[in-house]
Amino acid sequence: MIAGILSLIGAAVCLVLGLVFPWMKVPIIVGLSYGLAALGVAVLMRAGQVSFGHAMYSCVAGYTVAFLSRAYPALDGLLLVLAGIVAALVAGAIIGLFVVRYREIFFGMLNLALSMVLYSVLGKFYEITGGTDGLRLERPPFAGLRLDRPGYETALLVTALLASLALGTLVQRYFGSAAGEALAGIKTNETRLEYLGMSARRILWNGYMISAGLCGLAGALVVLLQGLVTPELGYWVRSGEFVFIAILGGSAHALGAFIGAVVFQVIQLVGTMLLAGTWKMLLGATLIIVILVAPTGITGVLPIKRWSRSRERKLSLQPVTGKS
Amino acid sequence: MNLDLLPLALADGFSYAGLLFLVALGLTLIFGVMGILNVAHGAMYAFGGYAAASLIQLLMSRGEVPSVVLVLALFAAAIVVGTLLGCLLEIGLLRRVQDKDPVLQLLVTFGAFLILDDVQLLIWGGSPYTASEVTGRLGTIELFGATFTAYQLIFIPVVALCAYGLLQYFLRHTRVGRQVVAVTHNAEVATALGIHAKRIRLVTFIVGAILGALGGALSVPSTSLVPGVGTDMIVLSFSVVATAGLGQITGALIAALMIGMARSLAVYTFPEFEVVVPYLIMVLVLLIRPYGLFTVAQARKI
Numbered sequence: 001m002i003a004g005i006l007s008l009i010g011a012a013v014c015l016v017l018g019l020v021f022p023w024m025k026v027p028i029i030v031g032l033s034y035g036l037a038a039l040g041v042a043v044l045m046r047a048g049q050v051s052f053g054h055a056m057y058s059c060v061a062g063y064t065v066a067f068l069s070r071a072y073p074a075l076d077g078l079l080l081v082l083a084g085i086v087a088a089l090v091a092g093a094i095i096g097l098f099v100v101r102y103r104e105i106f107f108g109m110l111n112l113a114l115s116m117v118l119y120s121v122l123g124k125f126y127e128i129t130g131g132t133d134g135l136r137l138e139r140p141p142f143a144g145l146r147l148d149r150p151g152y153e154t155a156l157l158v159t160a161l162l163a164s165l166a167l168g169t170l171v172q173r174y175f176g177s178a179a180g181e182a183l184a185g186i187k188t189n190e191t192r193l194e195y196l197g198m199s200a201r202r203i204l205w206n207g208y209m210i211s212a213g214l215c216g217l218a219g220a221l222v223v224l225l226q227g228l229v230t231p232e233l234g235y236w237v238r239s240g241e242f243v244f245i246a247i248l249g250g251s252a253h254a255l256g257a258f259i260g261a262v263v264f265q266v267i268q269l270v271g272t273m274l275l276a277g278t279w280k281m282l283l284g285a286t287l288i289i290v291i292l293v294a295p296t297g298i299t300g301v302l303p304i305k306r307w308s309r310s311r312e313r314k315l316s317l318q319p320v321t322g323k324s
Numbered sequence: 325m326n327l328d329l330l331p332l333a334l335a336d337g338f339s340y341a342g343l344l345f346l347v348a349l350g351l352t353l354i355f356g357v358m359g360i361l362n363v364a365h366g367a368m369y370a371f372g373g374y375a376a377a378s379l380i381q382l383l384m385s386r387g388e389v390p391s392v393v394l395v396l397a398l399f400a401a402a403i404v405v406g407t408l409l410g411c412l413l414e415i416g417l418l419r420r421v422q423d424k425d426p427v428l429q430l431l432v433t434f435g436a437f438l439i440l441d442d443v444q445l446l447i448w449g450g451s452p453y454t455a456s457e458v459t460g461r462l463g464t465i466e467l468f469g470a471t472f473t474a475y476q477l478i479f480i481p482v483v484a485l486c487a488y489g490l491l492q493y494f495l496r497h498t499r500v501g502r503q504v505v506a507v508t509h510n511a512e513v514a515t516a517l518g519i520h521a522k523r524i525r526l527v528t529f530i531v532g533a534i535l536g537a538l539g540g541a542l543s544v545p546s547t548s549l550v551p552g553v554g555t556d557m558i559v560l561s562f563s564v565v566a567t568a569g570l571g572q573i574t575g576a577l578i579a580a581l582m583i584g585m586a587r588s589l590a591v592y593t594f595p596e597f598e599v600v601v602p603y604l605i606m607v608l609v610l611l612i613r614p615y616g617l618f619t620v621a622q623a624r625k626i
Binding site: 048049050051060098101102104106107108109110112113114116117121122125236240243247275277278279280281283284285286287288291292295 | 361417420424425426427428430431432434435436437438439441442443445446455484555559562563566568596599600604605606611612614615
């Protein structure tokens with residue numbers, strides 16, 4: 001309950017800030033997209049798996065939006081977002097079939113390797129993808145309206161907020177559902193899960209699709225906001241940022257990803273002011289400190305578990321069973 | 325592809341495989357003993373390379389230097405960088421996360437990599453570094469009507485093979501080496517038998533780090549270093565290690581040869597796919613053998 005109220009208050013604050021200070025709309029939308037993508041990564045973290053390549057789904061969705069919008073400039077922004085999500089889901093379904101066979105280090109690094117392939121392919125095929133310069137797109141109509149820049153940004157902000165609220169709630173429901181509990185079971189004891197008659201691969205594949213879709217939505221929103229897509233959207237640094245936010249926020253509650261995104265934005269702001277081009281070392285230091293001090297992240301430390309309806313259970317990344 | 329280019333492609337691939345093997349060897353050794361996939365290994369490569377390039381530029385500015393000194397400078401830079409960074413990382417960080425989940429350990433090394441990557445940018449800046457002087461000093465070789473630099477055709481492969489031979493000798497026939505093998509198999513039993521597992525871990529990590537730094541140091545005479553080189557290398561050497569099977573030393577040699585050759589053949593035939601080839605090989609191998617070519621089956625714990 002309290003988590004829900006907190007989310008609503010957070011969304012209202014975002015909306016008011018965006019409307020009162022128009023310059024804040026862009027950072028808020030970018031922050032929400034980071035939160036959505038990190039939520040996707042956090043879904044897999046429930047299963048104990050960390051993907052270092054999920055920015056590739058943002059990239060897939062972003063390029064789908066750009067290609068479609070350039071081919072059919074009259075296409076609605078909302079439809080473009082949907083198309084981006086579908087593309088990310090399809091890519092996730094196919095790649096997922098392959099990567100769900102692996103766990104832990106292999107899982108993480110295979111995702112990283114595949115995202116590096118996508119990144120370099122996008123950079124090389126200049127004729128189709130515009131190379132490292134990327135593709136520009138005109139501002140599409142949104143929800144049937146032709147909007148000017150401020151109106152368009154407000155529309156995107158509202159869409160991002162509504163999507164974050166809805167998907168955050170849905171993901172939290174998923175965590176508490178039988179499928180979500182089974183997903184967490186992959187981390188605690190996969191063999192026992194199989195003995196219960198469930199296919200761990202299938203469960204992880206479902207979770208993988210959810211995470212790919214969320215990252216796709218994040219990518220589509222950012223591309224529509226910037227009117228530009230470049231391979232950078234799928235660069236490993238971005239995947240690393242998603243992982244950073246998800247670890248920081250923790251996977252105990254869906255809210256964590258968004259809290260993590262806010263902290264990430266603050267670190268980025270402070271870091272670029274103090275360290276300019278080398279602010280990533282601040283990310284690295286924070287990551288190490290979080291893992292050493294609070295490996296369950298912000299939502300693991302806060303009593304947020306009691307606020308939500310999901311039952312009290314062990315959700316840390318540490319193994320519950322004794323491993324030698 | 326023009327058939328005349330084939331020997332050139334093979335020679336390139338051979339030398340590239342040598343570098344790749346050195347880096348992958350360090351990565352796989354550390355994984356075998358400590359169970360950690362050290363993402364900061366890419367930083368070892370970059371630091372080793374930049375340090376070697378700086379050292380050689382420094383030596384060159386002092387006037388005439390014999391070639392032997394320049395070659396030794398490459399090794400010296402790698403050993404100093406590997407020892408310093410290795411000690412710093414193992415004692416300062418990895419020791420503290422020893423009992424945590426493998427993924428969390430990986431994330432800690434990833435955090436360390438982010439820091440080191442920026443430190444490298446602060447020290448050496450964004451401009452490319454190279455030390456092509458060394459290649460020139462070692463002369464060229466005429467073979468099959470093509471000209472090769474002796475550095476790439478002979479020096480790098482010989483160093484890589486020596487590293488392989490020395491490591492195998494170290495692990496099989498020396499006291500510390502056999503202790504390393506014992507810790508790899510079962511750290512608890514090894515400790516019970518009186519082996520100082522903590523010290524063995526440190527030694528292994530430093531040896532692994534030196535191998536990574538050596539890969540970087542040996543790459544500067546034939547290529548130039550730019551920011552981001554560490555990332556490319558860590559992913560590439562992971563694909564070698566994964567293709568071979570984590571912790572497999574002889575496997576890494578074969579996988580490095582496969583991937584190095586395939587990559588350089590791709591450079592001469594389909595240059596667009598140069599970056600993709602190593603990952604394609606890895607994916608194909610892993611589809612058929614999910615834990616690498618040379619991994620032996622392990623009993624699973626319920």
